[in-house]
Amino acid sequence: MANKAWLVRPYPSNINRINEFQTENIVAIGWPGIGDLTGKTRQDLKEILSKPPYSYTALVLGNAYATVDIFVNQMNKGDLVLTPDGDNIYLGVITSNYEFNPKVDDIDTGYSHQRTVEWHTKITRDDLSKALRSSLKVHRTAADLSHHYGEIKALCFNMPMPEAITTEPIKISYPLRPDFNISFEIPADITKEEAERLNTFISTLHFKD
Structure with a gap:
């Protein structure tokens, strides 16, 4: 099985739960009120989130079920997890399968979809390479950071850093449509001028008015 690392933000239901993450040794996502998701496939999650209480459609639905699928189905015991909170970065190892905690399934504030974590260290954003800091800009509750x-791993376990970290390209995934992601790479040291040129180029790629 390939080595995996994941981003999980500490804001389930838009509430900062970093204290709960640390004291309860967990990571969690929101979307309360839809019950236990054990055994639910990606398609099941899409159908669940398209119905009340969320009734998502279009791009919002695509982003939501892709994120929940990562947390429920793609993460595994032994994977690394990175949780950013402001300038602080918390690193640990996932130690459980997906778990549903009905005690915190409040529809407004819940964080019932959980995994247990063995937290190893706390660092700051300045300790990260430029490429990894850039990857944390993705606007997702959970995301795949396995390319880092x-x-x-080196930061989590205080090991020697792999060579040429800063020269690795950054892999970008953008949900253009609910069922279509665009994936591409950019240099880790991309400049503002280069990013603006890339934006101009992409704006020309329309074939249908």
Whole structure:
């Protein structure tokens, strides 16, 4: 099985739960009120989130079920997890399968979809490579950071850093449509001028008015 590392933000139901993450040794996501998701496939999650209480459609639905699928189905015991909170970065190892905690399934504030974590260290954003800091800009509750696995492992366990970390390209995934992601790479040291040129180029790629 390939080595995996994941981003999980500490804001289930838009509430900062970093204290709960640390004291309860967990990571969690929101979307309360839809019950236990054990055994639910990606398609099941899409159908669940398209119905009340959320009734998502279009791009919002695509982003939501892709994120929940990561947390429920793609993470595994032994994977690394990175949780950013402001300038602080918390690193640990996932130690459980997906778990549903009905005690915190409040529809407004819940964080019932959980995994247990063995937290190893706390660092700051300045300790991260420029490439990894850039990857944390993704606007997702959970995201795959496995292309930074070597660096995250070194930081988590206080090991020597792999060589040429800063020269690795950054892999970008953008949900253009609910069922269509665009994936591409950019240099880790991309400049503002280069990003603006890339934006101009992409704006020309329309074939249908």
